[in-house]
Each structure stands twice: as C-alpha cells, then as structure tokens.
Amino acid sequence: MDLFAGCGGLTLGIAQAAHRHDVSLDVRLAVDFEAAPTKVFKTNFPKANVQEGAVESYFDGDLGASLTPQEAETLSIVGEVGILIGGPPCQGHSNLNNHTRRDDPKNRLYLRMARAAEVLRPRVVVIENVLAVVNDKQQVVSRTIVHLKKLGYDVATSRINLLKLGVAQTRKRHILLAVHRDALPFGFSAADLLQIEDHNSSPHDLRWAIGDLFDVRPKSFFDEAAVPNADSQRRMKYLFENDEYNLPNEHRPECHRGEHNYTSMYGRLWWDRPSQTITSGFATMGRGRFVHPGVPRCLTAHEAARIQGFPDYFKFVDERVKPRYELTRTDVQIIIGNAVPPPLTEALTSNLFDAGVLQAKDDSPQLLEDDYAAAAVDLAC
Ligand SMILES: C[S@@+](CC[C@H](N)C(=O)[O-])C[C@H]1O[C@@H](n2cnc3c(N)ncnc32)[C@H](O)[C@@H]1O
Known part of the structure; x- marks a missing residue:
C-alpha cells in the first residue's frame, strides 16, 4: 500500500526487490490526489489499484480512536497488507523554506501514516521524508514513533545517503522503518534492517x-x-x-x-x-x-x-x-x-526479504489474523 504515491518511485523499488526474490507484488491501493502522477503510476503498474484522492479521505479517524466507517471500508478493500509505504508532502519541513513553514498544516499528513498503520496493521511501515522533518513544530516524527510502538512495532529512523545506494546524486532522506514485533525474526531489530547504505561502494558520477x-x-x-x-x-x-x-x-x-x-x-x-x-x-x-x-x-x-x-x-x-x-x-x-529514487526501497525491501520479514504470500504465516478479528470487534462496538 502506497500513500502519497506520486508516480510510484517507492513502489518501483519494492517491485524490483520482489522481482529479484521471485515474489509477485500486489499493490492493493496507491493514493495520490494529483491526476498527473496517478496516470504515470497506473501506466507502470497496470494491475495496481491506483486511486486519485486525498489520503485523509481513506484514513479519517483520530489516532487511537475506533475505526471510522470510511476506514472500515478502506480495510475491507485492501485486506492484509505486508508493507505500507508513504512519502507525505515535505515542503513545509524543507530547510529551503523559512522557519514559520515548519508549522505548515501539511506536515500533519505525516501522522496519517501512523493512522493508516493503526487501521491496516501491516507487517512493515516505511515513511520517507526530508531530513528537516525532525524539526517540525508538531513533532510529527516522535509522535508517530510513540504511536507505532504502542501498536506493537519496533521502530528505527535513519538519515540515508542515497549516494551510498548507487544513486548518482547528493540526496539524503529521513527514513522511518517500523516492523511489527510478531514479524521480526529472532535476533533482528528494525535498526538492523534499516542498515542499507553500502559503505564500500564508490559513488556513481x-x-x-x-x-x-x-x-x-x-x-x-x-x-x-x-x-x-x-x-x-x-x-x-x-x-x-x-x-x-x-x-x-x-x-x-x-x-x-x-x-x-x-x-x-x-x-x-x-x-x-x-x-x-x-x-x-x-x-x-x-x-x-x-x-x-x-x-x-x-x-x-x-x-x-x-x-x-x-x-x-x-x-x-x-x-x-x-x-x-x-x-x-x-x-x-x-x-x-x-519522486523518491527507487534504489532506496529496493535496498530496504531486499533486507526485509533476506531476513524473512516479508515473504511470498503462499508461505507466509497468517500473523495478522488476530488483528483483523480485533478490528471487526471494534467496528461491531
Ligand atoms: C514527495 S511526493 C511522493 C513521491 C512518491 N512517494 C514516489 O516515490 O515517487 C508527495 C506526493 O503527495 C501527493 N499529496 C500531497 N498531499 C496529498 C494528500 N493529502 N492526499 C493524497 N496525495 C497527496 C502529491 O501530489 C505528491 O505526488
């Protein structure tokens, strides 16, 4: 599931890693409110469920609250999700903007990722943003971490240098990785799985x-x-x-x-x-x-x-x-x-496949069944 999906740079990296691990990718939902990137996403992932719309209209509940009717519908359309990814808009955080912009209401969209995780309970959550996101006045990153931990995730963040992933560009990104504790293989932490920079390779020019x-x-x-x-x-x-x-x-x-x-x-x-x-x-x-x-x-x-x-x-x-x-x-x-350079999620998802956090559907245990039952009870109430 890809929120704020743009043309699908994050999804493409996952597709590349899945292909190399002989796993087919099923994009249950990709959402962006602009028509142009949505078209490019659809062209490149013709089987994906790509929707032009606002992320808040799919996840409209407060953090910690019971599922709203809309969220229950989103959950029923999407079903079980292995990995939830998203790069919420980041202009308000950018160091290129002045300090008042750090209070931009758009920055709160970051928290929609935490709510989406609460609704869907995926094994893995990946949130990409500019480095300056940590300076946000709303403290969206720390609030998201606290919430994800409450939901049972192990969470790590890192400043990833894309040059060290073979991208011919001086670009650094803030990445949050959350892996549900039930899906974490013995001896691994989210921080281990977020070690993706290759310190031995020489940068591409x-x-x-x-x-x-x-x-x-x-x-x-x-x-x-x-x-x-x-x-x-x-x-x-x-x-x-x-x-x-x-x-x-x-x-x-x-x-x-x-x-x-x-x-x-x-x-x-x-x-x-x-x-x-x-x-x-x-x-x-x-x-x-x-x-x-x-x-x-x-x-x-x-x-x-x-x-x-x-x-x-x-x-x-x-x-x-x-x-x-x-x-x-x-x-x-x-x-x-x-767009987010695909090598970012390609490297990260490869780690997740190699560690056994993500697997082909056929051999994956139904770890999340209990969570769905809990969500159903929630709704009935
Ligand atoms: C940084 S780009 C995402 C890039 C994308 N993750 C990729 O890998 O190529 C942010 C995207 O969020 C979309 N967007 C911004 N606010 C949105 C909202 N409230 N609902 C849906 N999409 C939104 C923008 O149209 C833009 O395409």
Whole structure:
C-alpha cells in the first residue's frame, strides 16, 4: 500500500526487490490526489489499484480512536497488507523554506501514516521524508514513533545517503522503518534492517548516469531540453566559453549578486561528480546547478529521471500517442522532481526479504489474523 504515491518511485523499488526474490507484488491501493502522477503510476503498474484522492479521505479517524466507517471500508478493500509505504508532502519541513513553514498544516499528513498503520496493521511501515522533518513544530516524527510502538512495532529512523545506494546524486532522506514485533525474526531489530547504505561502494558520477544520453535522438519532449530564454543562453555561453562551473556574480541577476550562499544556482554540473539533488526545477538554470556538463542546456526529463535512479523501462511519457501527450512537460518535471529514487526501497525491501520479514504470500504465516478479528470487534462496538 502506497500513500502519497506520486508516480510510484517507492513502489518501483519494492517491485524490483520482489522481482529479484521471485515474489509477485500486489499493490492493493496507491493514493495520490494529483491526476498527473496517478496516470504515470497506473501506466507502470497496470494491475495496481491506483486511486486519485486525498489520503485523509481513506484514513479519517483520530489516532487511537475506533475505526471510522470510511476506514472500515478502506480495510475491507485492501485486506492484509505486508508493507505500507508513504512519502507525505515535505515542503513545509524543507530547510529551503523559512522557519514559520515548519508549522505548515501539511506536515500533519505525516501522522496519517501512523493512522493508516493503526487501521491496516501491516507487517512493515516505511515513511520517507526530508531530513528537516525532525524539526517540525508538531513533532510529527516522535509522535508517530510513540504511536507505532504502542501498536506493537519496533521502530528505527535513519538519515540515508542515497549516494551510498548507487544513486548518482547528493540526496539524503529521513527514513522511518517500523516492523511489527510478531514479524521480526529472532535476533533482528528494525535498526538492523534499516542498515542499507553500502559503505564500500564508490559513488556513481554523472557520466555513469547519463553519459549515453548525450546525443540521443528525441522522440518526445522527454529527451528534449527546455529552450532557455535569452538571459540563460547568454549565461550558459559564458560558462562554456570560459570553462566555468559557477557563474560569477556579475553575470547573475542584480538580486542574486553580493553576499550569497547560492553558488550552485546558475551552475553547470560536472561529469565526474554526482549531481546535486534533483528538484522539479531541473530544466531551469536559475533553480539550481542544472546545466548539462557537456552542452549549453539544462537537463532533459530523461536525464533527470536517470539521476533519480529510474530505469528506462519506467514510462513517464507515452511516446506512442504523439503528438498529443497526456501530460505536459511541466507535469513530468514535477513528477520526476517529487519522486523518491527507487534504489532506496529496493535496498530496504531486499533486507526485509533476506531476513524473512516479508515473504511470498503462499508461505507466509497468517500473523495478522488476530488483528483483523480485533478490528471487526471494534467496528461491531
Ligand atoms: C514527495 S511526493 C511522493 C513521491 C512518491 N512517494 C514516489 O516515490 O515517487 C508527495 C506526493 O503527495 C501527493 N499529496 C500531497 N498531499 C496529498 C494528500 N493529502 N492526499 C493524497 N496525495 C497527496 C502529491 O501530489 C505528491 O505526488
């Protein structure tokens, strides 16, 4: 079950791990309230139950309260869930936002994950977010941990460096892993299972991620860089003619000159280093270091998707329906920028399979039967 599912980056990682462990994946419910990412999710997981809607409308009860009629219905549609995943919106937590935003009501959506766990009682809960989520004024992370522990979960959190998972990008994420004590194999803790960073591997650079896309012939806007405006063209020309990677102050807009910490803005990427964090601004020079290392243009959607760790078989644009694509260039940029790199859940779920926390349905014991009986009694009351 994937909440705040976007295009399905978290689910894709699980699907990849399941495939490697010869287990089929059954996506009982994936929910996002935006139409565009929902379409991409459906295209890539045609058998999944993907719904466009608000997560709060599926889980509308208070923490600790009896199931609401809507939650009982959600439970009856979904049934037994092995793993509940979600990346609630995180703008309010981001360090790029000012401090008042740490009190953003959107941050409370994090707690919907705790409520969903209370309703569904999955074996495993995974919540992904920005590192700054721990600074939230509502203390959503600690409240979620307390609640999950009350529900019988062993809980661990970690700051995961995606570079150490083979993603060619300097991106770190806050991950909460909760494993129900009944599903924890002897001798394991959630903290053990959350050890996923590979400290021995050398990081992948940009050449590794996108070197082969350098002169690909575009079939759609997916492989075509956005056309820069005249100012950006002039700035890119400067970078290339002077073999520079950072734009000097005098070439920046007036308001970006003087003392600033925005060296990477208007910058050019390096072939032999990982990319900076990909955001939905990857097609615009003034929104980060997004100029291609070898040609005066910003990244294409295909390049950004690769840097986010998506394989080429994952379709963001249906190129067969040219010239009227279902999604716009902006839709695709937002979807890719919002996505979670699949290698994250691939590594984590592999650990869960290897430890026996998750198994193919046929040989999994019915550990959660009692919980369903309890939920039914709850409802009857
Ligand atoms: C960070 S993105 C999720 C990325 C996704 N987990 C992935 O792996 O690709 C957050 C998503 O939450 C969705 N969203 C925000 N608030 C929502 C809500 N109240 N109900 C449903 N979806 C919501 C947004 O549309 C966005 O696609």
